[in-house]
Amino acid sequence: MSDHGDSPGHTFPTDRSRNDRPDSFPHEIGYDGHRDHFQPEPPQSFPGGTIINAQNVNHRYGETGIHILHRAVALEALYDSAESFPQPRCHPETRTEILDDLYNWAVGDSTYLIRWLHGPAGAGKSAIMQTLCQRLKEAGRLGGAFFFKRGHATRGNAKVLFATLAYQLALHHRKLNAPISRSAETDPSVVGRGMDVQLYSLIVEPCKLLRDPAPLILLIDGLDECEGLNVQQEILRLIAFIAHNRSLRLKFLIASRPEAHIREEFEEDSFQELYDSVNVEQSFDDIRKYLRDEFTRIHREHQHTMGNIPTPWPSTETLNHLVRKSSGYFIYASTIIRFIDDKGFRPTKRLESIQNLSSGDSDSPFAALDQLYLQILS
Structure with missing residues (x-):
């Protein structure tokens, strides 16, 4: 797919041969998050000819754009x-194949x-996402990351998703600091505007100025934990929209459960x-290595109770x-380790209590995990 240049009037470059995608960026034509559904959003006009979106955003006089963000x-x-x-990180020498694959994609020249x-x-x-973030930061290729968490006041919704990513872009990359800061100073209300406005004003426009051939990576973890199924889909549509402009030099890594509505959007x-x-x-294999290494550590650190254990x-x-009970899922293995590693108890006794658990005839790690949680709470 060929690169496209900027077109006049801040219209977003797209390939009209593919599905008649609109030439303008979504917020400029009243994109409301629904495919093929565009409605004009009337702005609010104030004296002096200034047109702004009505928002209750407190702006301190003389504040820089970075401080606003x-x-x-x-x-x-x-x-x-x-x-x-x-932070949850991959245990050393585990998940190496998938981490190397993602890292090589991030820093390499990929079609995707x-x-x-x-x-x-x-x-x-x-x-995996946390570990990759650290590797990309060390390589100077981390643009920013957002880790959703269901029900959290700020991590549970997408109100400032793209503003948060833009803030990190400005901090991590000197050439983007000034244009992103200037965008926030010019319109401080942008941090309270819609996702499409935040994305265009704080990320797309500043990134048009980048001439570095090496792309920056933006990571979004736990998309399925973001409040609102329609919001999750809108995030994906906006990302797909801007990804068609390859000159922006941005790549996106999105992690989620394989929920039907997310899978359908990707299709x-x-x-x-x-x-x-x-x-x-x-x-x-990774679970076995993780458990063996962690049990070795526990044996070493609990010498007052484990000294006589061979x-x-x-x-x-x-x-x-x-390992069999885990069914290959780290959540079961890591919960076992946290339970056994409690300094107030003998590791051998705690391991025995886990071995005595019964999850019936089910081989599901979650049935076993339920029993483990009941043991922890008892």
Whole structure:
């Protein structure tokens, strides 16, 4: 697919041969988040000919655009936020194949500008995303990240999703700092506007000025945890819309459960030739390595109660049993380790209590996990 240049009047460059996509960016023609449904949104006119969108945004006189963004964005949603400490990261020497694949896509010259990392709850998607964020930051290729969390005041919705990503772009990349800051200073209300306005004003317009051939990566984790199924779909439509302009030098990695409405959106024509999907499959070998390493650490750090326990602990038979019960999902394995690692209890006794659990005839890791949680709460 060829690159497209900028067209006059701030119209967004697209290929009219594909599905008659509109030439203007969504917010300029009243995009309301529904495919093929565009309605004009009447602006509010004030004396002096200034046209603004009515928003209750407090702007302190003389404040820089970066400070405006800082006060408005969801800092808790950043990959290295204090709230998420300790951040979930992939255990050393696990998930290496999928991490290398995603990293090579991010820094390489790929046809696909969007990748969808999908898998069930507990499969380790967030740990993969956190680990990849760190690698991309070290390589100077991290644009920004947003980690959704269901029900959270700021991480549970998309009100400042693109403003938060823009804030990180401005901090991480010197050439984007001034244009992003200028956009927020020119219209401080942008941080309270719709997602399409935030995306266009704070990301698309500033990124048009970038001439660096190396793309920047924007990561969105837990899309399915964002409030509103329609909002989740609108996020994907907006990303697909701007991804058709390859001159922006942006790539997107989106992680979520494989919910039907998300899968259907990715299967729309607007995503064809733009994205590739990555399935976070079960990984028994990685689970076994994780459990063995963590049990070795627990044995070492609990010397006052484990000094007389021979190694390797536990036995290979016990370890294999736990690996089978996990069904390849890290959430089961990590919950076991947190339970056994409690400094107030003997690890051997806690392991015995887990071994004595019964989940009936089900091989589901979630049935086993339910029993484990009941044991923890008892």
